[in-house]
Amino acid sequence: MTQADRRDAELWRRCREIAEALPLPEPFEMPALAATLARMRGRPLELVPLPGWSRGPCGILASTDRADYIGYPSDTSVLHQQHILLHEVGHLLCGHTGTTALGSAASAALMPHLSGELIRRVLGRSAYSDHQEQEAELIASLVLQRARHRARTASAATGDPDGRVTRLGSVFGPAPRSNPAGHE
Template identity: 35%
Template sequence: MDRAKREMWKKCAAALCSLELPDGFGIDELLVAVSRQRGGRPILARPADLTGSTPLGLVVQHRGHDTILYPRDTTVVHQRHCIAHEIGHLALGHLGDPGEPAQPGSGELDVELVLGLIPDLHPSLRGKHRTRATYGDLAEREAEQFATMVHTLAMSLGGAVPRQREEKPLPAGLRTLFDASPLASVDHPCGV
């Protein structure tokens, strides 16, 4: 692993391990932990019709809370990864303070697109939110690393692998391959 990747790994591991997540944690516990770390600011996760030119996940910063939107029409594992990726942006401080004005060229999404994704947004909240659809390459790599570490840590602390849409028996060769511990060759982010 080169120096830049090692530094990114350390930064993501420090952010994740500082959350002090319980054994067997899931997305709900992760949302609560990041909310607590950010001064109690609530974080909601909700499915949205993210297709076409929209991103696969995004964070909308409202005046009093944040909403993570993730794709409705995908697998449970992919939804959880998208949510963990967006949580990574929050935990790693990529979005900044929601009270700060947006910077030109910051990747803000069009307000009408956001309102289309959150059709039940209360009228008093319209125009009082921030969202970003793009981040610098480093921020995207960090959020992706954070999401991967979330899954590694959850599995090592007794989390269950979520079932996919349909339970089908695996052929014998694949069953042998997938029965192996997924953590056998992965460095544990929190040294457990």
């Protein structure tokens, strides 16, 4: 086995351990996962939708003394949003640190109520080493795979044996819940 093969095997082992240890909410929804992570870490984790952000970096992880913030583009599919959010969660779980300073426009969009001096860590995709990016990307993929496998199993038990409704929901979001009272 070459040194590169050993590095790859170690990367997969570490990421699989992290992804498998992450408790997944049922149903799998990012706000519920963020609440679980906040409880586990003992500090708030806020998900911040960023309209019009799809032309910028995919996601941003910013930490302050008070909380962690993950910014993500709101103008993309639910599946893409989940992957972006889980990528940033991967950085958080791995303890990655970046060196990128957040520009004023990004800072205003992500945390309009915070001054730049309060932000102690901001991580965007260009701030990490290739190894850190690989870890975060692999963790995101493994967590999504776990969530989708569990959803397929649940779909089969609830009358959606081929998982079509589940797959559509993972791309476009869950079907709107009907309000029996007819109110919004």
